Amino acid sequence: MTRKKQNYRGRFAPSPTGPLHFGSLVAAMGSYLDARSRGGAWLVRMEDLDTPREIPGAASDILQTLERFGFEWDGEVLYQSSRQEAYREALATLISDNAVFPCSCSRREVAEAGLQGMEGPRYSGKCRQQRMTKTHSGAVRVRTHQEQIQFKDRICKQISQNLELDIGDFIVRRADGLFAYQLAVVVDDAFQQVNQIVRGADLLCSTPRQIHLQQLLGLTTPEYAHLPLVLNDSGQKLSKKTGAFPVDKESPLPSLIAALEFLNQPLPNETPGSLSSFWEWAIAHWSLSPLVTQEK
Structure with a gap:
């Protein structure tokens, strides 16, 4: 799945610990729309480092779900499990310093x-x-x-x-x-030349650690945008741990419209007749402005 790459390089990096749920869909949509609205590349990386937590078949299921929902990514999917040597080299640099x-x-x-x-x-x-x-x-x-x-x-x-x-x-x-x-994400963002990261606010607190590692390893720091989190009825982040249900692969449009609404984006006057028309609308009308925190 390819589109013309330009200077903007974003990514979506799920962990294969279960099916794609609504919270992950929101994160994928935010990163995708920000990339496509700026004529940029959108990459998919599978963060399958934590083997004890990985669910067999989850990675392929997530990719299939993204395809069913009309996401189109650039290049091949990168699997962190194939990147051990790169992480060892980065650690060796930190040790030598x-x-x-x-x-x-x-x-x-x-x-x-x-x-x-x-x-x-x-x-x-x-x-x-x-x-x-x-x-x-x-x-x-x-x-x-x-x-x-x-x-x-x-x-x-x-x-x-x-x-x-x-x-x-x-x-x-x-x-x-x-x-x-923290180490793997920094090494892989640099390897894939990612310069724009749009992800959930649960990772906001991790960002200074990643910047510290980027500085230690002599890597460029991307721009960051942390999206608001989808919460359950108990105020917890919607996740596999808190019992989030998988999105419906057989009927993607209702979930896509709900995700667009969650991100405070304008909705079409009429329900789109196809996935392509939905994405055309969403990309044309995307803006981070409705999500920006007002400084006191």
């Missing part, structure tokens, strides 16, 4: 230290003075510093985070040997 250290602390030990960050217990720095060795196969953390990481989000405006105080030294390789999301 003394930007990381081995950590043997369990989650329980981190919690018992009693330090709180933006996402729960914050790492105390207990293993910070440890040096990496060639034989270490466990968890690896990135050193953080008491300086502000700042960026301007296209929706959420100015964001600032003190990584050491708000997050703490974070993991780039897990104790089980799997590479962490």
